[in-house]
Amino acid sequence: MRVGIPRSLLYYKYLPFWKTFLTEIGLEVETSPLTNKQILSWGVEVAENELCVPVKAFYGHCMALRGRVDAIFVPRVVSVEEREYTCPKFLGLPDMIGAVADNLGLPPLLTPRLNQREKPSEFKWQLINFAREEFGLGRLEAAMALESARRAQRRYHDSLVAGRRPLDLLPASRLNRPRWRPAGKGTRRVGLLGHPYNLYDGYITQNLIARLEEAGVELVVPEMTDQHVLMEAATDVPKQLYWTYEKEIMGAINHWTEQKKVDGVIYVLAFACGPDSLVQVLIEHRAREHKVPLMSLTIDEHSGEAGLVTRIEAFVDMLMRKKPAVSAA
Ligand code: SF4
Structure with missing residues (x-):
């Protein structure tokens, strides 16, 4: 069968x-x-x-x-x-x-x-x-x-x-390969936050990951951190969350900001997502509190490529002007 x-x-x-x-x-x-x-x-x-x-x-x-x-x-x-x-x-x-x-x-x-x-x-x-x-x-x-x-x-x-990403481990998952660009001196580390089905579906996100790789930033994703660490970090919120996958997202930004692992965060969420719209408020609060630049990208079936590229370029450009870069941890 x-x-x-x-x-x-x-x-x-x-x-x-x-x-x-x-x-x-x-x-x-x-x-x-x-x-x-x-x-x-x-x-x-x-x-x-x-x-x-x-x-x-x-x-x-x-x-x-x-x-x-x-x-x-x-x-x-x-x-x-x-x-x-x-x-x-x-x-x-x-x-x-x-x-x-x-x-x-x-x-x-x-x-x-x-x-x-x-x-x-x-x-x-x-x-x-x-x-x-x-x-x-x-x-x-x-x-x-x-x-x-x-x-x-x-x-x-x-x-x-250990640092591999779902796109590299799951069979034939990349829409296309990014042009390889060496991570030069002063490269910024960007935390890419969201549900894996929003981050790694290249068609839905207009190939967001490849575009960020092409922009020369170093990507940090929630899956790079042990599940127990994420869950522990997720408890640092005023009210406990009861949605496991949203807890992972919250745990990731709490952990990254606490440990100063990223220079900026891009949060990808789906239009009409109830759980994410609630967690988004907490994420924005956390980023503000730790003075970490945050860009939220809301995706739906009408998301356009041109708008995405412009926003990514502007965000990465802003990070590059902002000093200093966090140390690679
Ligand atoms: S509503 Fe939100 S959390 Fe639920 S499946 Fe859709 S994107 Fe995921």
Whole structure:
């Protein structure tokens, strides 16, 4: 059986885990192509207008898998940390896609429910039961598949913390390669903040990462910092956050500003994103407090390339004039 993983949303966080788990339980895995004009137009046409652009793209990626796979993997990711939640869109994703699946001619959806809000071990049993109920695996086989998946995710995480970026580790993820420019003396370090599906989808962000690399800045991204460090740093806010992925973003800016790791921050957020619009206020406050220049880039399906380039150039130019650069840490 061939199962498709849409190259959108949590793909950028958990592909090594999901791909290994599904392969180990005996499935062939295929991912949808990089986001392109056709995929985004499909998604925009079908999805509710008020949804954020990465969710719209997710619809398009499911459509791109039609005719190529026997099922599409759309997990219901409710909670990945105790006493916390993910964005409501992740809770409802199987329902949103399921509601249009027949009309769009999508193959059946595989929708394991992943919820470890009450206790961390629940995640393990939810996946083992999914493999047993859907594919008739024995408990031991399913547990072994889970263990392999955990190891793959750990390797991915360790490589990211060691300085590699998702675009370099995930298969064929770059829209194009930047022109190589040596990081010269006085190069500024820019913290690139946001959800991985907003930062690393080159089509949606108009190739933001390549443009920053071309501008000669050194990029720092949240994935370069250990998850525990981010979570600890995220507690330095007036009121605790209950959305895990927003906590990671908050933890990243708190950590960067506290440790003076960046000269400036670019925060990429999606238009109509509820969680990010709340966290944005905290991020702006933090940047102001630590006197770190911040540029927020709101993306949607209409974002234009020319405006983005101008804003990046102006921001990098401002950083270059501002002295001194932080020491590379
Ligand atoms: S966190 Fe925001 S950008 Fe991400 S899925 Fe939810 S609404 Fe969309």
